[in-house]
Amino acid sequence: MGTxxxxxxxxxxxxxxxxxxxxxxxxxxxxxxVVIALVSGxxxxxxxxxxxxxxxxxxxxMGTIMGAVGFIAAFIGAFLMWVIWAGLFHGISxxxxxxxxxxxxxxxxxxxxxxxxxxxIIGGVFSWWYFSGVTVPVVTDPLQIQAVVTDMMxxxxxxxxxxxxxxxxxxSANIWIFGLMEARRISVKDAAISVxxxxxxxxxxxxxxxxxx
Amino acid sequence: MKxxxxxxxxxxLLVLLAGPAAAQLTxxxxxxxxxxxxxxxxxxxxxxxxxxxxxxxxxxxGATPVxxxxxxxxxxxLSVYDDGNYDSVGTIGPGNSxxxxxxxxxxxxxxxxxxxxxxxxxxxxSLRYRIPVTVDSTGLTASVTxxxxxFSPDKKEVITILVGNPRENTVNAVEVVPVxxxxxxxxxxxxxxxxxxxxxxxxxxxxxxxxETVMTFAVRYRxxxxxxxxxxxxxxxxxxxxxxxxxxxxxxxxxxxxxxxxVTGDVTNxxxxxxxxxxxxxxxxxIPVDPYRSYVVGALEPDDFAGFExxxxxxxxxxxxxxxxYKDVDGNLxxxxxxxxxxxxxxxxxxxxxxxxTLLWIGLVIVAIAVVGGIIFYSWKKK
Numbered sequence: 099m100g101t102x103x104x105x106x107x108x109x110x111x112x113x114x115x116x117x118x119x120x121x122x123x124x125x126x127x128x129x130x131x132v133v134i135a136l137v138s139g140x141x142x143x144x145x146x147x148x149x150x151x152x153x154x155x156x157x158x159x160m161g162t163i164m165g166a167v168g169f170i171a172a173f174i175g176a177f178l179m180w181v182i183w184a185g186l187f188h189g190i191s192x193x194x195x196x197x198x199x200x201x202x203x204x205x206x207x208x209x210x211x212x213x214x215x216x217x218x219i220i221g222g223v224f225s226w227w228y229f230s231g232v233t234v235p236v237v238t239d240p241l242q243i244q245a246v247v248t249d250m251m252x253x254x255x256x257x258x259x260x261x262x263x264x265x266x267x268x269x270s271a272n273i274w275i276f277g278l279m280e281a282r283r284i285s286v287k288d289a290a291i292s293v294x295x296x297x298x299x300x301x302x303x304x305x306x307x308x309x310x311x
Numbered sequence: 312m313k314x315x316x317x318x319x320x321x322x323x324l325l326v327l328l329a330g331p332a333a334a335q336l337t338x339x340x341x342x343x344x345x346x347x348x349x350x351x352x353x354x355x356x357x358x359x360x361x362x363x364x365x366x367x368x369x370x371x372x373g374a375t376p377v378x379x380x381x382x383x384x385x386x387x388x389l390s391v392y393d394d395g396n397y398d399s400v401g402t403i404g405p406g407n408s409x410x411x412x413x414x415x416x417x418x419x420x421x422x423x424x425x426x427x428x429x430x431x432x433x434x435x436x437s438l439r440y441r442i443p444v445t446v447d448s449t450g451l452t453a454s455v456t457x458x459x460x461x462f463s464p465d466k467k468e469v470i471t472i473l474v475g476n477p478r479e480n481t482v483n484a485v486e487v488v489p490v491x492x493x494x495x496x497x498x499x500x501x502x503x504x505x506x507x508x509x510x511x512x513x514x515x516x517x518x519x520x521x522x523e524t525v526m527t528f529a530v531r532y533r534x535x536x537x538x539x540x541x542x543x544x545x546x547x548x549x550x551x552x553x554x555x556x557x558x559x560x561x562x563x564x565x566x567x568x569x570x571x572x573x574v575t576g577d578v579t580n581x582x583x584x585x586x587x588x589x590x591x592x593x594x595x596x597x598i599p600v601d602p603y604r605s606y607v608v609g610a611l612e613p614d615d616f617a618g619f620e621x622x623x624x625x626x627x628x629x630x631x632x633x634x635x636x637y638k639d640v641d642g643n644l645x646x647x648x649x650x651x652x653x654x655x656x657x658x659x660x661x662x663x664x665x666x667x668x669t670l671l672w673i674g675l676v677i678v679a680i681a682v683v684g685g686i687i688f689y690s691w692k693k694k
Contacts, residue, residue: 107686213683258672262679269683272690 105209106269109276112209117202117281124201127180127208134211135176137218141225142172148229183207183296187278191292196282206277210270217266221259228255264301271297342436344373347428348408350442354535355480357417359448361537365415367428367442370408378402378433382411386426389444390416417446451476451485451506453530453543456513461550467497467519467641470545474514474530476506482539485532487514493524494547506532519641520547556586556611558635558647565651571600571624572653578608578635579616586611586637586645593623594648597631600624611637625653 104112116122146168147161184207188200271293279289351366365384371377382397392414403409415426423445430438457471472487485503489496501514518526526545531538563576574593580586589608592599599605599621606619625631634648 108690110690254669255672258676261676265676265679265683269686272687276690 105212105273109210109273113206113277113280115280116205116277117198121199122202122205122281124205124208127205127211130208130211130215131176131180133215134218135173137215137222138172138176139169141218141222142168144222144226144229180204180207180211183211183274186296187274187292188282190295191278191282191284191288194282194284194288194292196278196284196288196292198281198283202281203278206274206281210273210277213266213269213273214263217263220262224255224259260304264304267297267301337436342432342438344371344375344377344405345379345403345430345432345438346370346372347438347440350428350440352442352444354537355445356478356534357415357444357446358450358534358537358539359417359419359421359446361417361446361534363415363417363535363537364412365426365428365442365444366410366412367440368408368410369403369430369438371403371405374405376402376404379409380431380433382431383429384411384413384415384426384442385429386415386424386444388419388422388424389426389446390418391426392416415444417444419446421446421448445479447478449478450539450541451478451482451530451532453487453528453541455543455545457515458545460553462520462547463552463555463643464549465519465521465641466552466555466639466643467517469515470518470526470528471513471515472528472530472543473511474503474506475511476508478534479508480534481505481507482532482534485512485530487516488529488531489516489518490527490529490542492527493522494518494520494526518545520549523547523549554583555639556580556584556613556637556645557582558586558589558611558637558645560591560633560635560647560649563633563649563651565653571622573603573620573622574633574651575618575620576633577616578611578619580611580613583613584639585613587640589617589635589637591619591621591633591635593621593625593651594632594634596629597623597625627653629653 101112143165146164181204184200184204187207188196188203191203274293274297275286275289278284278292279286282289282292284292346369347367348370349368351364353364353366354361357363367384369379369382379400379402382400384391384393397411400409411428423443425441425443428438428440428442430440432438452475454473454475455470456473457469459468462468474485474487476482483505485506486500487503488500489498495518497517501516503512503514506512516528520526524547526547528543528545530541530543532541533539557580559579559581561577561579563574565572565574567573578589578591580589587610589611590605591608592605600623603620603622606621608617608619611617621633623631630650630652632648633651634646636644636646638644
């Protein structure tokens with residue numbers, strides 16, 4: 099097993115021999131996901147607070163509640179994403195004769211999410227900077243709030259944030275490939291297939307959302 | 312008894328002798344029995360060209376009938392038409408009166424004339440009488456007592472006309488009629504009726520000019536049987552109506568709603584008349600969009616104000632007219648507008664919307680691609 103620097107730049111060395119024991123240690127992966135959850139939560143709270151400014155004056159008190167709901171949803175969402183990614187990798191690799199336990203896949207997926215801490219911080223900082231300076235229009239018709247929020251999100255700047263997120267997701271995918279190869283004892287090719295199918299699907303979905311705007 | 316018979320015969324003789332003596336009046340005595348007891352001139356005062364009548368009543372004040380050969384009215388100034396009606400009159404019995412009516416045309420200048428009434432008696436002698444007839448061509452006066460300081464196209468205004476009678480006689484059937492040319496009126500005519508000397512009457516018209524013109528009102532009346540007309544002109548020159556509603560837009564705030572804009576502000580009526588159906592919207596190059604393409608404020612009394620909000624689309628930096636459309640009480644449409652500029656409002660109020668920030672972001676993405684690509688390449692190369 100390599101160093102944490104190897105996790106980022108040489109994942110093959112990092113995961114080498116990690117899954118020789120029966121049960122992998124999930125404390126570090128969980129810690130990584132917690133950090134991601136916190137960063138996502140703060141970002142979501144910032145966006146929710148801005149969205150709350152669109153509310154009519156009589157619903158002004160909803161801002162705090164919306165921020166809290168946004169934080170909790172993003173926090174839980176990070177854990178869900180961890181499990182979902184792991185589930186997809188485990189399922190597809192099972193079709194490619196994968197043999198390791200789901201805990202192994204969970205550990206690999208958790209470790210592989212480290213680059214997303216960096217993209218999460220970049221996105222969070224930018225979101226705070228962007229939304230704190232944005233001029234929030236006066237919306238008197240609640241039915242218009244969704245349209246205004248959609249409009250605010252469909253900006254080149256926020257698209258750039260998504261692009262950076264995709265780049266860092268590819269970095270994670272690279273880590274996942276090497277990790278899954280060890281955790282599921284499959285070839286590089288099978289590991290790449292197991293990882294890239296859901297990752298590319300996710301990327302297409304993300305891009306489609308913006309094209310859809 | 313014999314004495315009574317003698318007395319009766321003497322009385323009868325006296326009666327028989329007295330009768331022929333009475334019928335044998337001299338011409339001067341016969342003429343003195345006739346008298347002009349009254350005359351009527353209609354109209355009382357003629358105007359130039361008027362046709363009227365002079366009616367003379369002749370009465371036999373004597374005890375014997377007077378034979379009249381013919382009756383005439385002579386005038387060197389007035390034209391008299393009798394059509395020979397009185398060329399052979401007949402006898403006027405004692406105590407009887409006979410009217411004689413002549414048609415007269417006042418085809419002469421103003422003044423007082425004395426036509427000569429002449430009664431020719433059959434047994435020589437005559438009766439002469441001069442009848443004063445006044446000709447005064449002074450017509451009714453008409454003046455405008457109230458009108459707006461300035462007219463506006465298609466805007467209804469009230470015009471008041473005062474009609475006075477400076478004549479010495481009463482005129483009747485007085486009415487004021489607009490002579491329409493370039494304007495319309497609600498009232499087709501206004502009837503006054505009879506105007507006695509030195510009396511006046513006011514009439515009002517609600518007139519709407521379509522173009523710059525001269526509104527003419529005709530005061531029509533009758534002097535006797537004669538129609539006359541006096542005209543009064545009201546020049547129409549379009550100008551700024553000092554009393555009209557005047558819409559002022561202020562407290563204007565333009566905000567972004569993403570790709571569109573929302574402008575909010577106050578609309579105030581700074582005029583002296585009500586502004587009806589006030590609507591605020593934007594004009595080209597701005598394009599009104601939902602939810603508030605136009606904001607209907609409704610009626611605004613003088614010094615009253617109301618808030619509004621309008622949503623529109625425009626390119627950043629464009630000057631967009633904000634237009635207030637309203638009507639007056641007659642439904643005439645007016646527009647007042649101010650120019651908004653979206654230049655400093657929202658190319659975007661978001662941070663980092665400039666071209667420098669775009670380059671920064673592109674650079675950041677390129678760096679991210681380079682770093683992550685390098686790491687991935689390195690990890691695959693490293694054994």
